Amino acid sequence: MATTPVPVLDGDSCPKLQMEKRVKNVFVTQPEDPRGRKKEKMCVPATTETSSKLLEAGVKALKRTLIARKQAELHELDVQLALKTQDFRSCMEALASRRSELETQQRQSKEEEMKFEKFVAEKEEKRQRALKQCEATLEQNILKQRRIEDLTEQLTKLETRRHILKQRTDKNKIYEDYLMKTLDRLPSLPRHNSSESLAVPIIRRHETLSVTHQGLLQRLRRMEAEVERQWRQLQNMKQQHSIATLMSSKELSELHSELESLREKNRQVEVNLLMKRGASREKVEEVGKLLMAVNNLAQECYIPEFGPLEGMSVLTMMDMVKEFVLDKADTERRLRRLDSCSTATLTDKPWRKSPKSIGSKTQIKSSSKASKISDSSN
Template identity: 65%
Template sequence: MATSPLPALDNSDPRLLLAVENRVKNIFVTQSEDTRIKKAENVNYIPVVTETSSKVLEAGVNTLQKTLVLKKQAELDEVDKQLALKRQEFKSCAEALAQRRSELEIKQQQTKERAMKFEKFVAENEAKRHRALRKYEAAREQNISKKKEKEDLTQQLKHLRARHQVLKERMAKYKIYEDYLMKTLDYLPSTYHDNGSESLVMPIIRRHETLSITHQELLQRLGRLEEEVEQGQRQLRTMKHGHSIKKLMANKELSELQSELETLKEKNKQAEVNLLLEQGLSREKVEEVGSLLMAINNLAEQCYLPAYGPLENMDTLTMMDMVKEYILDKADTERRARRLMESGSALTSRTALTDKRDRGSMKNIGSKTQIKSSSKASRKSEMTS
């Protein structure tokens, strides 16, 4: 039930000041002036009290209950004022702390947003870098293939030029034979020209022409086969090169994934450490918990009860319950033994008290008989006297 506070008292209130006046002493008119002066010398005048009421109340001894109530009321008002000041200070401190907490939360949110933006920026840059690397690898592969084709074409051009030079030299070598045959034809008679188609030379010439044509076709076919073989070799080389590039890219991605895995592991370890720090756990506490578990296991081994089953399958709470039950059982046994011992000691003390009482009653009876006999003897002596 809430009590209503008493009204506050102000020390400057004139009603609380104790006004004491120097009253005039009662003097009879019939007294002479000399006696008045002589008696005035031994008069103790009442001094004027100029102190405050609270000091007067503190210094007073034979004060009334109401005055004591006023004194306590003044002290209570002072305590209320101090309490109000402390509440105001606490309220201002709480408001300042709340404001600081809100500011810290805002700053934390801003840092989180900045971290998220930075992570997004890093991810975008990483994606751009991967795309640029892929484009660079593709362009490099294309440049390498173009260079290979250029080298092959230059090699073919050199080969064709060398062949052309060889054929040109061969034509220059056989030019004299052609000129000689043309001159011999010019010197032959016309009748020989008319019957030349029927002669034996024409089948040889035709045979040579067919052989040269088949030779050209075979050379062309061989060139085509060589080109196909070279194309297949180029394709094989490009496939091997692409396979090696893909292997390198796969190894690179694997190394990047491994590095990401290591960073994630580090982040997880840091997060676990931060979590342990936030929860107030430290290495000393962990060691203390370990020692506590070892102590519990030792107590469980010492206080083992077969009703709880095998000790290896018990958890910590079950072990503690078992130890508690064991201790309670031992304490109950000890209390029973003490009760039995106390009951035995009480019986022995009772018997001793009864023996003492019996002995005291016998002594009292003896003393009473002695007193009676002495009183009778004194009476007899008095009668005889």
């Protein structure tokens, strides 16, 4: 709202009252004034102007005074509005700085949370690697222990077989001695007929059977080793399957807990969203009620100088209501002041009744016109 400077009332602009000296009037019934003894030559000025001119001059002076007071009040309102605007801007700046600080803190907290999650993930990965390494070491130890047990069992079997073969050799020693003695007692044969002796085919048959027996024993050992290897592989597969089952059940439980936490967060977010929607609905209702109240006030306090009411904004309506209220208050104050002045005048000088009433009406009309002019200029 534009402010206008307060006009300075010049003493020369007002019509000068022409006063004349005349002797003080004293009623006969009144006692003589003792002050008149000391100052017998005291003169009371008397105006030569008529009462209508005096009333017009008074109305003009009162009009200027009211205009100046109105402009001073408007200036004070503008100063208060500027102070309120400055306070509002300072509050908005403080809120913006607070919002930036909160955003910075939120960003820092998110970064710290991401770092912590990364740290937890690294620790979990290290733990998984250590667990896998421990499991691999345990499997190797189990395999080595089984290998030691197998070798010990094979050594025991070989010792038993060696003992059995030694007993069998000792048992068949008498047959070897008998054959050697028989060969010693037989007549000597020619060298070319030595291969045709009866003992050579038997010995060769024995050697063949012994070689076949050794081959069968080696084949049996290989088959036993293969069966043992397959059995160990089956045990390893069973152990790996059990470990994988445990890990899968653990991951499944973790995912289930995460699912429950996400469901709880979703429920909380839904509750917060419903609460915010209810608050926003209440705010919209309050704003609608406030706009309806402003429209009703604008209709009650309509001033034609502000233009048509249909396309008027809310701030313009508030300004119009403020101007209407201020105008009504100012009119009421002036009416009360004029009523008091007229009452005092009627009690003191009854012969000035009609000009005073005419002046009060003229003053009311002129003040209303001045207020409309000041509102249109603002």
